[in-house]
Amino acid sequence: MSERGLLIVLSGPSGVGxxxxRGAIFDDPETNFDYSISMTTRSPREGEKDGVDYYFRSREEFEDAIQAGQMLEYAEYVGNYYGTPxxxxxxxxAQGIDVFLEIEVQGALQVKERMPEGVFIFLTPPDLSELKNRIIGRGTESMEVVNERMETARKEIELMTSYDYAVVNDLVPEAVRKIKGIIETxxxxxxxxxxxxxxxxxxLK
Structure with a gap:
């Protein structure tokens, strides 16, 4: 019987990167764990593909999955559902394969309740002004939504103590190196x- 795999949960406020x-981690050919693709009801951003970045589903389809008990976690965030099948x-x-989740903070805390043996990593911005600049830089949200995300981010950062590790995302290669080190440890x-x-x-007995 194979050893059970390690559940790795990467989370943090919207816009933190x-x-x-996650993309940089999985671009490395030496990465030897699987990425669990999240499901969402939000529209794809430019360049995003269904079944690669997210499973993009209607609100009705998502709620059907919730009712059927098919979600490990889910949360409604800025008017859209996000969750993990x-x-x-x-x-x-069960096959002994490590699974990597990249999910919102509400969802990560749900996973911790169900699978406390997982490894929970909180990705933080260098500071809140940098976080706001990153969200604005996407060019995909109105200022009203940007401000709503910033207020949510403040509340989420206060929940950092619920995680096992905190990694600052200042330089992506450095954040990747630290996360891989955590998993190895x-x-x-x-x-x-x-x-x-x-x-x-x-x-020997």
Missing amino acids: KGTV LQYVEEKL EHLKTERVVHRYQKMLEG
């Missing part, structure tokens, strides 16, 4: 490996 950091995550973890924790040695000791 979660998608950029459960089946894919459970199947991969987690795999070396004694509670994750001690059962292997217990089996060895039993064989």
Whole structure:
């Protein structure tokens, strides 16, 4: 029977660069874990593809999935649903494959309640003014929505203490290096490996 995979949850306020950091991690050919694609009811941004960046679904389809118990987590954020389909995550973890989630803060806290054994990483901006500049720089939201996202971001940053690690996203390659280091360290924790040695000791009796 294979060891259960590690659940890695990357989260943080909107505009902090979660998608950029996640993309850089998975552009590395040495990355050996799977990305669980989130589902959302928001419209695709320029360049985003269904089944690659998100599963883009109607509100009705998303709510049907909730009612059927098919979501590991979900949250409504600035008028749209975001969430993680459960089946894919459970199947991969059971096969011993590490699964990487990039999700909103509300959803990450739901996952922590259901799977507290996961590794929870909070991606932070260098400061709030830089975060606002990044959101405005997208050019996809009105100032009303930008201000709404900033107010939400302030509240989310206060929840940082619910996470295991905090990584500042100032330079993307540096953030990627730190996140990979966290994952490598987690795999070396004694509670994750001690059962292997217990089996060895039993064989010596």
